């Protein structure tokens with residue numbers, strides 16, 4: 001008897017029960033819903049030789065933050081892959097490279113693999129999105145590359161909810177939020193509890209600067225989303241950000257303290273670190289006071305979780321946390337040791353934070369200026385990188401350059417022209 005995944009790819013396993021558990025686990029990974037580790041563990045317990053399920057389990061454990069168990073699972077997959085199909089062997093090989101921290105090679109293999117097996121969705125997922133292998137490759141054209149990637153895959157997926165969502169976010173991040181929203185609605189019609197879909201819809205509404213509509217939708221959606229799920233902390237960040245922009249500080253702080261910050265979020269450290277730093281600084285820019293103890297706690301957290309530079313998107317947030325906490329020893333690492341896929345940008349941004357804390361506005365503007373044309377190299381979403389856009393605007397206001405600030409926002413983030421969440425705007 002032949003077994004298949006939800007995309008019609010052959011599965012080398014011993015029973016339909018194991019295949020069903022695999023399909024369930026992969027859907028949890030594609031939808032960022034809770035249950036991937038449980039379902040894929042079940043698949044591998046039913047069939048201990050089910051290599052591709054072991055690779056999926058490794059990915060699920062990685063996304064749950066359990067790297068030790070993840071490495072054990074990928075080792076099992078590697079040991080069992082010899083009897084699998086060609087697709088499954090190559091699939092495991094991609095994850096083998098990923099777990100060996102060879103991101104460029106993992107991407108190369110993944111893209112080659114997808115030419116032959118375009119409906120291998122878990123491999124496609126590795127490359128797509130704002131936290132994927134393309135986004136974190138250090139190229140200034142990653143947004144267009146990701147859209148090209150999803151445009152190429154779309155015809156292979158019909159009306160699949162995951163593919164529609166991932167293509168929609170690539171449209172959103174390349175200046176087409178209207179089209180993105182239409183496609184996202186189709187994705188969510190098929191699977192309304194798909195957290196990636198809800199997340200990307202939030203990004204489309206953010207890009208259209210519709211905070212009331214975004215807050216209403218996402219707040220309700222989040223109510224039924226398991227707190228242990230991958231995106232719970234980050235979706236709470238979106239709610240906190242919109243709440244802050246609309247003047248609801250009570251909801252902003254409750255979201256941060258219950259769902260986003262260190263000790264509250266159950267998500268990955270990359271989300272906890274970057275989301276907390278981003279909401280604290282966006283709040284400060286908007287004129288909301290953030291207690292020094294909060295920055296100090298965050299500085300300690302990122303120093304523990306990310307002791308060395310290397311993940312550039314995280315690094316700019318780590319440097320911010322250390323600068324705001326007055327932790328000059330940790331900040332120095334980002335000034336002195338540019339590493340990672342966008343290390344030079346990290347150094348300039350860390351220098352910007354250092355100068356801002358010293359209220360050296362002109363010097364800070366000078367440090368930040370070369371970053372602005374290429375901060376897409378850092379990866380992450382436009383919503384997240386707006387921290388840099390609004391920091392630049394704030395520096396212009398500090399220097400009394402309000403006309404230049406007006407031109408800047410109109411040329412770069414026009415949707416926000418009339419409602420920049422910045423104290424003193426429009427200057």
Ligand SMILES: [Fe+2]
Nearest residue numbers: 199203234381
């Ligand atoms: Fe987001």
